[in-house]
Amino acid sequence: MIPVEFPRRLATLLLRFAIWIAPHDTHDWGHGMLSELNHVEGNWSAFLWSLGGAGVLAKRAILAVILPGSHRRTVSSASELFAKELPVRKTMLAVIASCVAASLLFFLVPVFRQAFQVSLAQWHDVFHAKLSFGYPTRDLELDALAKKAEQNRDAEALAFAAVRYPNAIQRERLANEAVHLDPNLTWLYAVAGTAYLSPSEIDRRVSVLKQWDPGNALPHLFAAQKIGATVTYSKEFPLGKLEENPAWEKEMDAAFQSPKLDNYLDRQKQLDHRVLSRYRLDDPFQAVSGEDWYGFPNYGVGECSLYARLLLESGKSLESRGDRKAAFEKYWVVARFGQMMGDGAGFIFIMRKNMKEAYTRLGALSQMEGNNGAAAFYAALADQFDKAADKQRLLFRNRFQGSDVSHWNAFLVRLSGLLMLFCAALLLLCALGIVVRSRPFRLSSLHPSRLTLALGFSAAIGALISSAVLFVSYWPYSELLQRFLSKGDDAQLFELSAFLRDTQLPFGSQFNLGPGSWYVASWSVVFYFWFAVTILCALALLVAVFRHFQTRPRTSAAA
């Protein structure tokens, strides 16, 4: 509970501080407001009185900085006044120096340096707005790694870079070189996907994959995806008629008949861990760059759903014609392929409805055949689908949208990073102001004004607090990263991934698909940022011109 006298005490403190920073010619007025405070009725009224008065004095103080000629000191000797305040100023300077030193000491801690780099990620879009629209930017660390890997003929490092490289041509070259050096890395062709590749290169990779891992459905799915991408929109096969393409049907049939479906993402994670450890890379963005898609299929998802639907319709048709055995086969192929996809994202977003229907039909057919045990089993599987799907959906929402904790921590990291830069800039401005004002420069003549001292003090305290907040907010995520780098433990890597995804948004923008979600595009924040910078630059120019004309020596009329 707030003590009754608290607002009045706060009001007194506020007004005293405002008088302290105010230019000398307004001190009488400030003390006048302060003396009136004793007569203001009501504690909160006194606080409001003080707030208004402090605002007036602060405005004068700022104007005195911009237009120094308009508020000249009336005391005879500035050095005399300084001598009286020497202990206060010395204490404040000591506090400022301590805070700045403590903030700089944070940089000695590697985790803090990493946290600071993460907090700078929000500026990427601000300074690379043109490049971010579909054109990934260069990554110097990745460039260096790729160069080193090529020199050392390190196939794993080349594969690591190939998956992450922003340039498609370079990515293709690095992947081919990695597989050439180590054919055991052929799975890299599957992880890298088919995006940005020429049809002939896709064909070549599919052929290599089919030979390297003959039992896997994945190469067939890639081949079908390529046919879908190149044929669907042609005149011969208009949209929606993909199923009439025999080549596509052949590849899909081979995929659904394959004994296994391996998307090699586990291998990729293991390789990531090995390369990160070997090259001592501790960039969290590189560590989690594949995390967003771990668990999601890297093949054509629409094709699987379409072919499963075709099989189900074909099964129903066979069923109506009385061929239960053939119908059973069709339903079973769909159910088996769904099982191969596992209970991940593919199950939820692609095959859930088809699988439920397949199990329902299998149950019905078993019932017709008089196999009540099998019928009950399939019916139970079909019933469990909705519950299982809801549970998985919730898990995936947390995984890919991030928890509230990660959103908050990312917000704190962005805010504290921003405050650190702001406070550092303010401190620099104060230091520059002091040096410029005491021309010719002499160390003994450096006497900061009260306002400069107050601003410097606030900035130093702000820098220290924001450094501490940045460190504390990032600490848990550095632990997650270290756990992955040292032990290969990726259990919570998705949390780090969600956190890092948020930290890359410019402050003020938000991309959240949770309940009550809202969206502020980063490009609009970037626009407002540069708009504000332009306006501030124009204002600064105006003030500079105004000051120039105000302070330039005037020639006499006689001259």
Next chain:
Amino acid sequence: MKTPRLSPQTLRVLERFIERPTAWRYGYELSRETGLKSGTLYPILMRLAKYSLLETKWVTTEDGVPPRHTYRLTPNGIELVRATFANSRVGLKVRRPAFSGGRA
């Protein structure tokens, strides 16, 4: 002589001063009478003092209570205010209620 911009708030303050031209007034007293907050009142007083239309003085009221800053119009200030109110009748305009149907 240069004069400050006479905003409606400034006129309201001047009206209070002109009622008792020779009396010294306190800041809080003026604030209550004019209904202006400290953040509005003091810039007006400071501007009037800058143009030498207002004089200030510290007065001790009672023992143990800090002295108070008091204000009153200078002879120049009284002359200007009287001339302003007499010529333009702005004082009456300011007092007129917002929705008086055209009548003062």
